[in-house]
Amino acid sequence: MFAWKVGPALAVGNSVIVKPAEQTSMSAYRMAQLAYQAGIPEAALLVVTGHGEDTGQPLGLHSDVDVVSFTGSTEVGRKFLEYSARSNLKEIVLECGGKSPQVVFADLHDIDAVVDDMLNSAFWNMGENCSCGSRLIVEHSIKDQLLEKLVEGLKGWKVGDPTDPQTHIGPMVEQAHFEKVRGFIESAKRVFTKSSSSG
Structure with missing residues (x-):
């Protein structure tokens, strides 16, 4: 920047x-x-x-x-x-700051390339950037397949020491931001658990 x-x-x-x-x-x-x-x-x-x-x-x-x-x-x-x-x-x-959407339609050419791009957009620089692709808008017919591939792809994103060249995701910039992000994760878990139990 x-x-x-x-x-x-x-x-x-x-x-x-x-x-x-x-x-x-x-x-x-x-x-x-x-x-x-x-x-x-x-x-x-x-x-x-x-x-x-x-x-x-x-x-x-x-x-x-x-x-x-x-x-x-x-x-x-x-x-x-x-x-x-x-x-x-x-x-x-x-x-x-914004909530940049990543939009995926069912007629995509290469789902693996799309998943790589989505992961980079969402998690580059720990997701601490104003152009972070922080929302997914996905055509319903490919939602399950895409989520499965995203979860699998995310396993390759090592969390750890930022001085280690193998680390993809280092620490948040400050404790306050960490708590904010953790709050979003906990909120998403509650919504997911609630929708799973009612569906």
């Missing part, structure tokens, strides 16, 4: 200030180090860290900032629109 936002902005001659999420500041710092080693002037690429109220809000309100590109929650995205209105009407580019 750092690269696809910062790279094009620098390439066309802009200076960039990056404010990473509090949970991922070290990776942003390392990307900046690599950029400096590659010859990007330090004055053209700055990384500021901290909580949103302390660093993100002042950037959003600063009249010398012409554009803000924000990836994150819809709630905070709305705040950046407000900051723009209260300052210099800077351009705001928002990429806010």
Whole structure:
């Protein structure tokens, strides 16, 4: 995400200030180090860290900032629109969280390839990305076959230490997110158990 936002902005001659999420500041710092080693002037690429109220809000309100590109929650995205209105009407580019559907019809050509794509979309980066394919919309006639293949395919996704090259799914970014995801899983289990017992 750092690269696809910062790279094009620098390439066309802009200076960039990056404010990473509090949970991922070290990776942003390392990307900046690599950029400096590659010859990007330090004055053209700055990384500021901290909580949103302390660093993100002042950037959003600063009249010398012409554009803000924000990836994150819809709630905070709305705040950046407000900051723009209260300052210099800077351009705001928002990429806010969503529930991206994966739609599968019965006339698919290669179910194994579709399953691989679905698993990658849903679980890449522990599913912690705004384009995560987190909902399945499947034609009823292939539902059972597809679910069976998804369950089988998921067995190949090793959970474990993120420094192990064999690991596909590492830890969640923070305890609060872990609890949120676990809550979704428990809720889904309750719904599944209820529908199975009544059907």
